Amino acid sequence: MDAPALALPALAVDSLGLQIGGARILQDVSFAVGAGEMIGVIGPNGAGKTTLFNLISGVLRPTQGSISLNGREITAAPIHRRAKAGLGRTFQTSNLFPRLSVLENVRLAAQAKMGGSFNLLRFPSASDEATRIARGTISEVGLTGQLTTAAGDLSHGEKRKVEIAVLLATNPAVVLLDEPMAGVASGDVPSLSAIIRSMHRDRGCTVMMVEHHMDVVLGLVDRVAVMHHGSLLALDSPDAVMADPTVQSAYLGEPV
Numbered sequence: 001m002d003a004p005a006l007a008l009p010a011l012a013v014d015s016l017g018l019q020i021g022g023a024r025i026l027q028d029v030s031f032a033v034g035a036g037e038m039i040g041v042i043g044p045n046g047a048g049k050t051t052l053f054n055l056i057s058g059v060l061r062p063t064q065g066s067i068s069l070n071g072r073e074i075t076a077a078p079i080h081r082r083a084k085a086g087l088g089r090t091f092q093t094s095n096l097f098p099r100l101s102v103l104e105n106v107r108l109a110a111q112a113k114m115g116g117s118f119n120l121l122r123f124p125s126a127s128d129e130a131t132r133i134a135r136g137t138i139s140e141v142g143l144t145g146q147l148t149t150a151a152g153d154l155s156h157g158e159k160r161k162v163e164i165a166v167l168l169a170t171n172p173a174v175v176l177l178d179e180p181m182a183g184v185a186s187g188d189v190p191s192l193s194a195i196i197r198s199m200h201r202d203r204g205c206t207v208m209m210v211e212h213h214m215d216v217v218l219g220l221v222d223r224v225a226v227m228h229h230g231s232l233l234a235l236d237s238p239d240a241v242m243a244d245p246t247v248q249s250a251y252l253g254e255p256v
């Protein structure tokens with residue numbers, strides 16, 4: 001009998017590095033994320049977390065190492081090809097069009113994924129496919145009541161939810177969330193956490209999430225990656241990471 005085929009990791013980076021001038025921003029980072037896994041990325045300010053996401057999503061090119069998505073190397077692929085291959089990301093700061101409505105913002109993402117043109121002047125018809133997808137993902141994030149609200153008029157937490165609806169409208173397999181709770185009022189944290197959990201459990205997305213809210217990270221993820229000075233210090237279960245003395249001294253500053 002043949003041995004079962006080993007599942008390819010959804011995302012793998014090997015010896016990834018970025019040097020700018022004399023500065024080593026990221027050095028020799030290697031890990032693999034299994035399909036359907038959720039990984040939290042933590043580390044002090046300047047540890048290299050966003051740089052790692054910028055390299056994976058194609059905003060920056062590495063000076064060393066490789067990146068693959070579902071077994072296919074994407075190290076030199078342009079951003080749009082990575083998106084087409086199923087990679088999606090959110091950013092630390094909002095990238096919504098503030099004067100467009102919630103529906104228009106999300107619809108544009110659905111339309112872009114479908115290969116349609118960006119026609120901002122055409123009022124979305126209730127029946128077209130992009131509108132149907134947009135309404136669905138807006139409903140998933142609980143904002144159906146705000147369809148016609150301008151994105152700029154939303155609260156911080158609602159903007160974060162619309163950004164997730166935008167991401168989901170592109171139907172990504174692997175998502176990178178860069179501080180999804182940043183600036184969000186504490187009252188909005190549980191509903192945002194539930195949306196991220198559902199993205200993972202119900203949609204089956206593979207998720208990597210940079211987040212400073214430790215309680216959120218530890219409650220959601222399968223494994224935690226700890227970055228420090230541009231290196232990967234640890235990648236393990238939340239319990240093992242919290243108990244790791246190297247992590248405690250590097251990240252938490254003192255034993256917990």
Ligand SMILES: Nc1ncnc2c1ncn2[C@@H]1O[C@H](COP(=O)(O)OP(=O)(O)OP(=O)(O)O)[C@@H](O)[C@H]1O
Nearest residue numbers: 020023025043044045046047048049050051052227
């Ligand atoms: N283009 C660049 N040129 C020079 N230095 C850079 C560049 N991009 C990032 N850095 C530096 O690399 C380091 C890592 O930055 P990065 O934003 O990845 O950290 P981070 O872990 O995401 O931090 P934070 O938690 O504050 O968002 C920082 O010291 C930053 O100043």
